[in-house]
Amino acid sequence: MTKLWRRFSRRPMPMAGLVLVVAFVLLALIGPLVTGDPAAQDYLATLAPPSGAHPMGTDDLGRDAFARIAHGAQVSLQAGVLSTLLAMVVGIPIGLVAGFYRRWLDPVVMRLVDVTLAFPFLVFAVGLAAIIGPSLKGVVLALGFSQLPAVIRITRGEVLAVREMDYVDAAIADGAGDGHLIFRYVLPNCLNPLIVQATVAIPGAIIGEATLSFLGLGVQPPTPSWGVMLTTAQQYLSDAPWLAIWPGVMIALATLGFNLLGDGLRDVLDPRSAR
Amino acid sequence: MSLLEITNLTVGFDTEDGLVQAVRDISLTLDEGEILALCGESGCGKSVTAMSVPRLLPPDTTRLSGSVKLDGRELTTLPERDMRQVRGKDVSVVFQEPMTSLNPSFTVGYQITEVLRRHERLSRQAAAGRAVELLELVGIPAPRRRMKEYPHQLSGGMRQRVMIAIAVACSPRVLIADEPTTALDVTIQAGVLDVFRDLRDRLGTAIILITHDLGVVADIADRAVVMYAGRAVEQAPVTELFANPRHPYTLGLMNALPSAAVNGRLAEIPGMVPSPLTDPDECAFQDRCPRVQDDCRAARPSLERHADGHLAACFHPGGKR
Amino acid sequence: MLWFILRRCGSAVIVLFLASVLIFLGIRVLPGDPATVMAGEEASPAVVEAIRHEFGLDKPLPAQYLDYVGQTLTGNFGRSTQDQLPVIDIIAERLPVTLELSLLAMLVAIVVGVGAGIAAAVRRGRLADYVATGFGLAGLSVPHFWLGLLGILLFAVTWRILPASGYVPFTQDPAQNLQRMILPALVLGTGFAAILMRQTRSAMLGALSADYVRTARSKGLSEAKVVGAHALRNSLTTVVTVLGLQLGALISGAVVTEQIFVIPGFGKLTVDAVLTRNYPVIQAVVLITVIGYVLVNLLVDIAYAFLNPRIRLSGGTRD
Numbered sequence: 078m079t080k081l082w083r084r085f086s087r088r089p090m091p092m093a094g095l096v097l098v099v100a101f102v103l104l105a106l107i108g109p110l111v112t113g114d115p116a117a118q119d120y121l122a123t124l125a126p127p128s129g130a131h132p133m134g135t136d137d138l139g140r141d142a143f144a145r146i147a148h149g150a151q152v153s154l155q156a157g158v159l160s161t162l163l164a165m166v167v168g169i170p171i172g173l174v175a176g177f178y179r180r181w182l183d184p185v186v187m188r189l190v191d192v193t194l195a196f197p198f199l200v201f202a203v204g205l206a207a208i209i210g211p212s213l214k215g216v217v218l219a220l221g222f223s224q225l226p227a228v229i230r231i232t233r234g235e236v237l238a239v240r241e242m243d244y245v246d247a248a249i250a251d252g253a254g255d256g257h258l259i260f261r262y263v264l265p266n267c268l269n270p271l272i273v274q275a276t277v278a279i280p281g282a283i284i285g286e287a288t289l290s291f292l293g294l295g296v297q298p299p300t301p302s303w304g305v306m307l308t309t310a311q312q313y314l315s316d317a318p319w320l321a322i323w324p325g326v327m328i329a330l331a332t333l334g335f336n337l338l339g340d341g342l343r344d345v346l347d348p349r350s351a352r
Numbered sequence: 353m354s355l356l357e358i359t360n361l362t363v364g365f366d367t368e369d370g371l372v373q374a375v376r377d378i379s380l381t382l383d384e385g386e387i388l389a390l391c392g393e394s395g396c397g398k399s400v401t402a403m404s405v406p407r408l409l410p411p412d413t414t415r416l417s418g419s420v421k422l423d424g425r426e427l428t429t430l431p432e433r434d435m436r437q438v439r440g441k442d443v444s445v446v447f448q449e450p451m452t453s454l455n456p457s458f459t460v461g462y463q464i465t466e467v468l469r470r471h472e473r474l475s476r477q478a479a480a481g482r483a484v485e486l487l488e489l490v491g492i493p494a495p496r497r498r499m500k501e502y503p504h505q506l507s508g509g510m511r512q513r514v515m516i517a518i519a520v521a522c523s524p525r526v527l528i529a530d531e532p533t534t535a536l537d538v539t540i541q542a543g544v545l546d547v548f549r550d551l552r553d554r555l556g557t558a559i560i561l562i563t564h565d566l567g568v569v570a571d572i573a574d575r576a577v578v579m580y581a582g583r584a585v586e587q588a589p590v591t592e593l594f595a596n597p598r599h600p601y602t603l604g605l606m607n608a609l610p611s612a613a614v615n616g617r618l619a620e621i622p623g624m625v626p627s628p629l630t631d632p633d634e635c636a637f638q639d640r641c642p643r644v645q646d647d648c649r650a651a652r653p654s655l656e657r658h659a660d661g662h663l664a665a666c667f668h669p670g671g672k673r
Numbered sequence: 674m675l676w677f678i679l680r681r682c683g684s685a686v687i688v689l690f691l692a693s694v695l696i697f698l699g700i701r702v703l704p705g706d707p708a709t710v711m712a713g714e715e716a717s718p719a720v721v722e723a724i725r726h727e728f729g730l731d732k733p734l735p736a737q738y739l740d741y742v743g744q745t746l747t748g749n750f751g752r753s754t755q756d757q758l759p760v761i762d763i764i765a766e767r768l769p770v771t772l773e774l775s776l777l778a779m780l781v782a783i784v785v786g787v788g789a790g791i792a793a794a795v796r797r798g799r800l801a802d803y804v805a806t807g808f809g810l811a812g813l814s815v816p817h818f819w820l821g822l823l824g825i826l827l828f829a830v831t832w833r834i835l836p837a838s839g840y841v842p843f844t845q846d847p848a849q850n851l852q853r854m855i856l857p858a859l860v861l862g863t864g865f866a867a868i869l870m871r872q873t874r875s876a877m878l879g880a881l882s883a884d885y886v887r888t889a890r891s892k893g894l895s896e897a898k899v900v901g902a903h904a905l906r907n908s909l910t911t912v913v914t915v916l917g918l919q920l921g922a923l924i925s926g927a928v929v930t931e932q933i934f935v936i937p938g939f940g941k942l943t944v945d946a947v948l949t950r951n952y953p954v955i956q957a958v959v960l961i962t963v964i965g966y967v968l969v970n971l972l973v974d975i976a977y978a979f980l981n982p983r984i985r986l987s988g989g990t991r992d
Binding site for chain 1: 696966967
């Protein structure tokens, strides 16, 4: 473990990514406790430019942009983490089953994966929003669903690879059952590529949530989300251009952080994945 | 004047750990129609020496000094554009790995005609015709069909022959063959060596054969240069070399041949090659030499003449075998 | 090669079938009476009944599916609940707009992305490489709709050299059309370009260090030929594969881009339809998107097979 850390900490870019990610998580967890109320409206100070009282200005209803950014971080973090968790919780078992019971279930599962891939993420999210109405829940579901194919493929791949290993034959000869094989051999091997997959999926989820909310298909006002803030920003682009800057910068930084972190983790944990 | 004259060639590479000297002050000559073998173990600098001729070493990190003259023309200072004229036409290379040295996306025919059309103003048809002749020359059956095939459709031996065909397409003066038989089955090796012999006889091509296989050296080479740790330690016509190896390393190599095995045990040379980062003024082979004495640690032996054309760098060379 | 194409086509058909079933069921999963849902909330009972009959909603489910397939194949997607216009007409009007936007964006992405990737690989470790890699990372991280907003802020509001929004059909006024398309196409193409750049760079680096490149150099070929023919040719398969994989992103991106720049395209149609619960339109839009997506992936697979002689000749098995 420490060896991995040493290899990782030598590279500047992934370390920068780690810093950004930690900052983002801190903002999401602690920020809302520290800043003001994101819903407090002040009709006397609508569309105010950045100042001491409002470091990032206020929006059309006089709400403090800084507070909304901090709360928005929480929403983004939720979207990123929950969707990835969902994909793992659903996808790992499916991948395991597909890999273990190759003859019956594998073709079926792979066909389903193909169908899933046939729906570009946004289209699926749109469809889902149409059915259950726009909400954060819907966003998480749609994001999780779009990550499923990757998780399933990775898990299934590990199962197949492990099955070929000689030590598995030895274990089976000793009477190891499927469960033992899964927990002892397959899952530990999956850990690394799945971690890498998570660091790739989370930034995608953050942007996805922002996009959907921007379109009005995700988080609904008054809940602050970086995407929703940008919708407002667009409306008042000529009057209050500063509103457009911070939400985008925050999204970019959070995403950049995960991307850099992911690149570094991939080099250290899973060098064989081709990118 | 020889066809190829390498004089005091020194080649080093800039690496993270410092300057790695791969070749140290090597001099050798090659005449027309001669097959010269460069032998030694991995890392002794034989490939680097040979690749200095067409200058196929990484441009950014290579530090080269000395002289390489082809037909009296200095190659080390040629501008890159002129060097490109030399490559493929005057000097060409057959590489070690036939599997990966051919581009998988182009047909065999394309890869041969490519070099023909680069150096000789041939029309596509003329080039194709010549390519078929070349395939015949290197002994590939059904050459016309092969032209349209892709590398992955050919066996290892055939791929190597295609590489040879590409290398001799423009009738080069010097052909460099880098371990041409190492990646092949023993049965195919003989065929490839026959091709080389044939080329030398028919076209008068001079060949530099890089190999660590003394069996190949005995089979086909006229002269041999034994290299160790970037230096030439012994040079001789092949028959003389095998009859009277002077340098302990050469002797060690010959004893390590399976044919020299005693009681079914292969003799090995104990120890390891010294680090290429340092270059102390002493004999590089001392740690592994059965004849080592004090003066071997005090200075570096230089090449001395022992007989006609036979040079060896040792303070205590062996006598007749 | 033929077998390969046939097998991929077969795969595609199966996927389309499954997708259509999903879409078909999607509508019927909604709470309430499908006929009312499809007729829209303001429709009178008579209209609802007419819809019920027209769409055979009183028939058993499998029969309905067959009707659905039949109708789809004849282009009957029902009527929009907004204005009762035939959905097929609406789509025919909007689709070319999005296609134009997507094509322009792809063009930008390929020229910039692949170009930058090659430059970065050839000049590895030098300035061009760092610049390109930085651009690649930025392009991946920046949400491109934000980029759109910034673009508008910069080019339309501050400098006033490009219009902020709107669309003029190509047939009406090519110059105006292109002028309005520049910013959206650039914005949409950037993210895609970043991904292409990274993939191209890594594929080219691999190719440039391959043995066959050394062989090409030993033939005395010009550097342009070595890079452009030998190395690039072997990187194309990666590029093409990435193109296919990223198409989903492109489509999603088009939706957002159209929203920002107020372009009356397919994407905007989708968003509007969802927000107004215009189910016939939603259903049709999703189906068409999926069909398009599957088709393009099929084309990408065929292109890949064409580029890779091993598959082309053996009619290959891919996984």
